[in-house]
Amino acid sequence: MFFNGRQRTIRIRNISQFIIFGAIKLPKDVMQIIRLNQIPVLYLTENLDFLGRVENPSSLQTKYLTHQRQRLHDFEFNHGTAESITWAKLHNQYTFLQSWTPHRVDYTIKQALDYLKLLMDNLPAALSIHELREYMEEADKIYYCAVASIISFYNPCTQTTLQQINQLLKLGNQLLHQYIYTHLISTGLHPDYGIIHSDAHHELPLAWDFSAEFRAPVVDDLVINFVRNLPNLNSNGNGNGKKCPLNLIQHFLKCWEGKLKTFVLHPCAGEVSYRQCIDIQVREYAASLLGDIEYYRPLALKLHPQNNAVTNIAENQKPVLTLV
Template identity: 25%
Template sequence: MGKTLYVSQQDCYLCLHQELLVVKRAGAILQQAQLPHLDQILIFGHAQVTTQLIQSCLQRNIPIAYLSHMGYCYGRLQPIQRGNRALQDMQMQLTPKRKLETARQILKAKVHNCRILLLRQRRRKPQVSGEKLALLQRLHTDMDSAQSIDELMGLEGAAAASYYPTLGECLTHVGFEFTTRSRRPPRDPVNAMLSFGYQLLWNHILLLIELQGLDPYQGCLHTSHHNHPCLASDLIEEFRAPIIDSLVLWLINTGVMDPFEDFTDEVEGCLLTQSGRTKFLQAFIQRMEDIVQPSKDPVTGTEEEIPRWALVNHQVQIYRQFVGNQLPFYTPHLIR
């Protein structure tokens, strides 16, 4: 897998010089990237893209995604996809029983990873509520007996209502108070970073799904409404806490983010400023390149140290193998 180019500066001009993608503003070169080495381009806010560059990206199967300042994806330019029809047919033929069990494993992994993240924080911050940790464990166990997707989602909602306020107890810097998750609009800097980070990761997972030939509109947990790629929303769940939530904690508790300079209150809610987006994107890229040890491979039984972006791709491949009947069930990523 190649690289993702993030363009967060406003009023930029993206053009092509031979095989070099050049990002300019007011005549000055801000970024450069070799087009053959790119997997996708994410543009936040306003930018001009030349027809020559668009055509070259379509020929090379490099999608261009347009996102808001908050990271919400408006849409993507990409070539006509043939996909893997046989594999996508197998996705459509997944039985309700297999879908329910996959949804169960995904949400159990999400709650497990949230709890482990809080346990890690508790070693440094004993004020983290032991009662809330015990509740998360009970809800995790209760998911084993859930008989429907709706019942699973209800348990997940109860877990989120306990998890996010406890996550707020782990923040140490003034100006970053956080008691509840608010998405549209994000009401405070912490929610702004969580929303921005989740959208970044969601876009990465969507690309990986398409590269594996899967149908992004055929999921097990979420339903596809208004042409929503629900499989990306399924597979992001197990990675929210270990990738994005932990990154937000680090950015705040190490003093990287400034609650005044890096955020602004607008009609759309609390948004990251240009400086805030730049800091977040730099930290996100570094986090995705960090070497981690994945869960045991269900096929080979081996473990290998790989960068986080490869770990996410590894999970999409496991899902593909599950759909293709190479694996009896989907095994999500669990942190320790």
């Protein structure tokens, strides 16, 4: 591989996935190695939109497929799980919105906090998964208005800057979805059997279900802090406003890996990293699927009690994502 014009060697066992930016065709020998080692490949456009995915369907481990199919018509199980995920999503949006604005709450932010609280209180009134999905969509509308207000406060946005921030949000969501997808596969859950999201409108919907719980604490928190620490986004590269500069993406990928290594207080497991949180939630769902536990317990995060923030602790993990 080549990185910044220099050849770089990476052991295949240290690669968990490939993420390709732009229309780049991998050599046949590389594709053969990828298939033999069952490494998923995600393709994104230069504007960081989803383009496609390469995987080996014959190697897909579907340990829990029979149980997933049996649960398809179990209304109580599906509705209960969907309500838990929806509540966790709203709770994490509310919690992190508060953490980003400890000394500044304008009308937009206060309105979002009040509305999220109202939706959480009224969640039991949702009688179907379709209604729960509508709760999520309504929450997102006002929540992301508040996020935009916070970002504008830390980094007054030109049109170019705003486009780049939106692209980083898209990239973060795709990275999160891909990472959860790899956990689903390794655990033995089929990613096409979603509960809240359907395969008619979402690719690998079960991965998007789990993404709902993690989007605010992982993606949104990362992007807000990324913007806060880069006061002049427009000066970081030679972007033309239509796509993010490569060095900005490289910096973001390093921050993404750091975010996954961040330790937080999990409501059931104590202090664990976000990597471990994702694994815990996937296995929690598998246990509820089998009936080993009564119901799925979602990820509802609280801020660190000592400093009102999470703590960064290094993990022994694979090398960071690298733009090659």
